[in-house]
Amino acid sequence: MELDYTPSELMAVAGARELRDREVVAVGLGLPVVASFLAKQTHAPNMTILFELGVIDPQPVDQGVGLADPRVWYRANVLSSFVDILGEVLHRGRVDVGFLGGLEVDQFGNLNTSLLGDPKRKFRHMIGSGGANDIASCAKRTIIIMRHEERKLKKAISFITSPGYITGNDSRARAGLAGGPSRVITDKAIFSFHPDTKQMMLTSIHPGITLEEVLGTMGFSPLVPEHIPYTEPPTQEQVRLIREVIDPQHMYMG
């Protein structure tokens, strides 16, 4: 029997599969929340979830409109501060995984959440960094989740809010940063990064999507290996958890 799931559900499941038990994960709202709670309720019960404003390991029963909504702080173990979470946990080096979304990403995994257009001329200012730059700079690895569109996967992005591998090769290390993006998960495919050049590299294609559809809707050419597997589809139980337990009101999945 073919299982019915949406592209967003597959993205959340793919995100969850990247997380391991006992890891410490810094999360922004939206799909990363679904991915993290899904991992925690399946294969990673001892994972610790952090929200930048000062929340450790919440167990929400209602969906919130954002990190400022007390619904997403419910039943936390700790309610503290930026200095505690982004400073004493993240900056100290204890965050294994940062989960980031963005407006634009380039082939080296640099992320823009600041502005669209030309920063020197006409542009539209958006959210900015929040904790995203801190997470991208200090987490041991980051996972990027975004829609697969030409205007989002770009050769040159308008503004680097959060650094990936900067200009590739060893430029991130030379800037004094460890870590870096390990995966980019879109609604068409999953990418990783070449160990030396740090260029984005196609890792798997979602079931039902062709290579042409993946490459034809990107602003740059990723490295493409000879054999590309299909992304493992969600299980029935994963889809049930997302729909019935984690996001019954479709607040995060859109």
Next chain:
Amino acid sequence: MTKLSTLSDAVASIPSGAHLALSGFAITRCTMAFSREVIRQEIKHLTISQCVGAMDADMLVGAGAVDRMIYGGGSLDRFGRLNCVNRGIEDGTLAVEEYSSLSVAFRYLAGALGMPFMPIRSLRGSDLIAQLKERSPSDIANITDPFTGDEWPVLKPLLPDVAVVQVQTADEEGNACIMGPRWDNNEQVRASQRTIVIAEHVVTDETIRQNPEQTSIPGLFVSHVVELPFAAHPTSVYRAYDYDAEQIQAYVEATHTPESFHTYLDQYVYNVRDHWEYLERVGGLKHLTSLQADPVKGY
């Protein structure tokens, strides 16, 4: 010593051109009644700082009270962008120094500790640092770690004139409890020259002394204590009341153009005498009661 004050007197203590650190985070614990009174008193040329831009700052910017903002980005969560702040950035009328959340928090922390500067791992390799070096070169520099020889970006301490903090309870001296996450508020208070506390309830000194481990703000930092229920409306106060979704929606709609925002300010700020009349205008006791937090859930 009692520091109890009216909102109007507390606001009148702020000179035009002051640097204010505001306690809001997106749509929670924003200093809304305070911001409305600043607009009524026509205090101008303010510098506003906060780690994450919030509705309290956005309203002041939209009313033309702010020249400069130091922040780490922000939004009104699912309700929308900070339309007034973004418009100010886009048309160049607002000078903005844009950081990440932690870099603003570290600037406050350096100020709070009396440190000369604070090294940070963040910002490297980003356009944020490039932009800061261009716009505010005296606030950011590089230093060589004397122990390892590594290069580090360093931030200048942030020393606001006044922190304005919305809390759940405080006593007359200003010893205050913040329930829920404090984001940057503790560091804002300690870095600032003085603090204005806006409390939902003023409690007795004895109440504070019964649970002193819950005091977030020691009275010694505080110049004014203002008791004002629903002072953060339409934003939320954890364990007191929920955000008012309809009113935030109306705000977001109104901020789409300067003209529609003037109409909003007329309706909710200029043509209301004080906070009590504002509360009547948004629906009075019946409506506000419906926002009251569930004691277990806190919202």
